[in-house]
Amino acid sequence: MNGSVCGVWVDDDGRVHLTVEDAAGRREERLDTFRPFAWLNDTPPEAHLVGLSLERLAGDGPYNRLVHADDRGAFERYASQARSSGIGFDAIRPFESQYLLQHRLRLYRELSFAQLRRLQLDIEVASPDGGFPDAERAEDRVLAIGLRFRGQPRLLLLEEATDAAEKRLLESLNQALAELDPDVIEGHNLFKFDLEYLRQRCRRHRVPCAWGRYGQKARFRSSRLKVAERWIDFVRCDLAGRAVIDTYLLVQLHDISTREMTSYGLKEAAIYFGVTPEDGADRTYIEGRQIQHVFAQDRVRFCAYLEDDLRETQGLADQLLPTYFEQTRTFPTLLQEATLRGATSKIDLLFLEEYYHGRQACPLPPEVKPFEGGYTRSFQEGVYRHVLHFDVASLYPSLLLHIGRNPRNDTLGVFIPLLRQLREYRLKYKLLARTAPQPEERAEAQARQASFKILINSFYGYLGFSGARFGDGELAAEVTRRGRELLQALIDEFAKHGCTLLEADTDGIYLSSDRYFDDPDALLAKVVPILPEGIELEFDGRYPAMFCYKAKNYALFDGEKIILRGSALRSRGTEPYLKKLTDEMIAYLLGAAKESPLALAEEYRQKLRRRALPVEALAKSESLSQNLEAYERFIAEGGKPRRASAEAALKLSPRPRMGDRVVYYISAINQGRGSDWQRARALSLFDPEAAPYDAEYYLAKLDDWLTRYGPYLGVKPEEPHGVQGELGF
Known part of the structure; x- marks a missing residue:
């Protein structure tokens, strides 16, 4: 196809609508056709084959028939018949992926990320008394719709507090999107707030959500995304020919591997990723309850705040979206799908593309039995100096290539x-x-290289995943076995050269060496001869100090900043006052700060006794791991344990959804209610008179913290709390 495809949509009649950029940078719309297809495991009755063609495939896989439909209607009719007749029916969704796979096309193939038409969107709303917004409430209003296109802001503002003015504001969004014609719409918490709120207000004022290409309205449906061990519920928005990208989800996906972020809000994420300096210099902040007041009284400040929100959203997407952009250039998928689907489904598309064009029968996902994972060991506790980190480059993919064996059912x-x-x-x-x-x-x-690194590392994970069509648990187990043997050989070799081993995890080793700290390449040269062909060991960094706490939990100081690894040292569920103590302790131990945290611990103790410590310093933040309705049914049926975060959330209106964070504190014991879940209360409902926090509860938590970390600060277990110890390293 001439030009680069930057938008594709299959309509209900099966016609393919394309947006293509030519060599001169102009966009044009084109129409194409395609024949929807699916793999079958049996031959359907002749009567069911109206509008269909069937062919047998080579190979031994159970899905050894391929059916093509003349149009989408015939395809959907047969899909329903196949389900009712018991014939196995395996089809790729969405249809846009089928089209791309069938024609070996990729979105944005000839475009760079800088050429992508990106638009950031953020809204500000008003609600009675500045309370929690509710789009279904008549008194609520959209105050402003902020847009930023190619770095230039465009703010759409409410002219007056009337229904007619709000309707005009919503219509102006439709006009702006049609004029700017973005490939991508980006926002922070776009699915769970901005677009859903706009949808409700558009419904109230009978304004179509005409946000897609080809004259199409937005389509909404309930969806969920698994992020590590958590599920996030949200209302997904799909726009014909465009991608909707929620940076709120992207930062959480990023944090799966690092586990460093304590908040996923826009302001906090912007600081974490360096979009905004930590001191907030030149950034306008407005407290949520004050937004509508500032809109009315200080329009310049309000607009500066909204423009900063848009700038930070773009800054987050600048860093997080390129990986998914490159995946879209690699897989036959849409950009939005790339951000919302796991690696297994995307890798499957690459294999299915070859099996489709090779007319080869497809297998079922095999059963994958549990197998031993990678090498993990913590060798030391305490603080160590002159730390080096070595890493085996793409260990598992390299071992797979070294073994050279395809999965059993490939x-x-x-x-x-x-x-x-x-x-x-x-x-x-x-x-x-x-x-x-x-x-x-x-x-x-x-x-691009970062995207391909993630992709090739995913090939090993794909092998061991039970839902992977071309998985092979035995091959995955063989790879991890060889990986463990290789890491043990490296550990032994480093020890021979006088290094103190600190931490080893799968493909990386931390060690302490006074001798080689300034010349790690010399140490590398002594160790690499033991490696098999095709396996590369790389020097990955040096650190003046490292605090080893326990396996997979440690802190590194590179001379400028502290890097934390593992949830034990920075759990998002830790109360802020304990988190601050832990942060100060780590900085002190690593030599990044001079003040011991013991003085702060004693200050907290005195303030807690007087209830002078603000409740915000005590309130814990947790994500809801299930819907509250499901939790209520679970409890009604006698399920245990009761969860403090869920109990606090039940008292809120509107109720949070699964995946939302709930901030709560533990109130004082009242009328025999002693359990945490009985006393959990949302921070927004804090009442210092009727429901004060339980000072003794938080003092006990402080004692636990000192018991856990005091020995690293020179405090002996039998010493009274508050004694200033000395470092014992």
């Missing part, structure tokens, strides 16, 4: 050749990221 032999090809792409862009002449080219190459 009859077409696609797995290893694909992995090798993707690794070659990664090495190519990794080189360009260092050597390309222009900064923009280097940045683009860096994004």
